[in-house]
Amino acid sequence: GESVGLHLPTLSVQEGDNSIINCAYSNSASDYFIWYKQESGKGPQFIIDIRSNMDKRQGQRVTVLLNKTVKHLSLQIAATQPGDSAVYFCAETGGTSYGKLTFGQGTILTVHP
Amino acid sequence: NAGVMQNPRHLVRRRGQEARLRCSPMKGHSHVYWYRQLPEEGLKFMVYLQKENIIDESGMPKERFSAEFPKEGPSILRIQQVVRGDSAAYFCASSARTGTGQNTEAFFGQGTRLTVV
Numbered sequence: 001g002e003s004v005g006l007h008l009p010t011l012s013v014q015e016g017d018n019s020i021i022n023c024a025y026s027n028s029a030s031d032y033f034i035w036y037k038q039e040s041g042k043g044p045q046f047i048i049d050i051r052s053n054m055d056k057r058q059g060q061r062v063t064v065l066l067n068k069t070v071k072h073l074s075l076q077i078a079a080t081q082p083g084d085s086a087v088y089f090c091a092e093t094g095g096t097s098y099g100k101l102t103f104g105q106g107t108i109l110t111v112h113p
Numbered sequence: 114n115a116g117v118m119q120n121p122r123h124l125v126r127r128r129g130q131e132a133r134l135r136c137s138p139m140k141g142h143s144h145v146y147w148y149r150q151l152p153e154e155g156l157k158f159m160v161y162l163q164k165e166n167i168i169d170e171s172g173m174p175k176e177r178f179s180a181e182f183p184k185e186g187p188s189i190l191r192i193q194q195v196v197r198g199d200s201a202a203y204f205c206a207s208s209a210r211t212g213t214g215q216n217t218e219a220f221f222g223q224g225t226r227l228t229v230v
Contacts (some may be wrong), residue, residue: 008153036221043117043204043221044156089155099146099208099219100169103155 008087010108019077019111023090023104026071030092034101035064035075039086047075047088077109085111115140117207117222118187125228126195134190134225138207145188146219147180150202162188195229202226 013019025033031052036044050057050064050073057064063076073090087108091101118137126132138145143164148156149172161169162182173180177195182188192199203226206219 034218041223043223046218046220049218091156096169099144099206100158100161101146101148101156101206101219102158103148106155 008106008108010110012110012112013080015080015082015111015113017080019075019080019084019109021075021077021088021107021109023073023075023107024071025073025090025092025102025104027092027094027102028071030094032093033064033066033073034091035062035073036089036091036103037084037086038089038106044089080109080111082111082113085109117205117220119203119205119222119225121225122223123226123228125230127230128196129194132192132195132199132227132229134192134203134205134227135187136190136205136207136222137187138205139209139220142207142209142220144208144210144219145182146206146208147188147190148204148206150204150224152201156204159190192227195227197229200227200229 034049035047037047038044048059048062048064050066055066061078065074087106089106090104094102120135145162147159149159150156158172160173160180165184177193179191202224204221204224206221208219
């Protein structure tokens, strides 16, 4: 099987539970943050973004929270479904004026029916 | 409106051969980014290109790797004299604009999985 994920944090939840995935960043100049979902064998898929002038943003079933004081980002998924099973990455632009992204290490989310 | 198209999806090369990875950005997008994903790691930035220009290649290895985005045609990531350590998934992303305003979101392709044997 795939070796990817052996060293990634994992989160296992039951279908219908809420999931919280955390991410720490180090660059205090970062002003734009994005959460991506990556399913096996596919490219990263945009979920939700947030700019540094905000501390919370909501989408459909997802909420991103940003704490600039401690350089922490979290993704909350409500009523998690089996189709949400994937690797989740946070990414930030490091203050660059263009789309150069620095990705976090990723978290494997497994949703059990 | 097709998304970011990468080909081939899978590429097998023997050590010492050349690998050419192609990326066609989304229609209307003139900004292309290449990332590499090694097993057990997140994506790492390699290079950022606009049409006919390399803007930021700070993530590219100093030797054997090159990238281009010609006026016509797809962006190409070229790896010469491949070694086993080059085995990875290579992703391309494109955006319509840069910055953090509207239409700056980067859309990713499905990747090319390079295996060096």
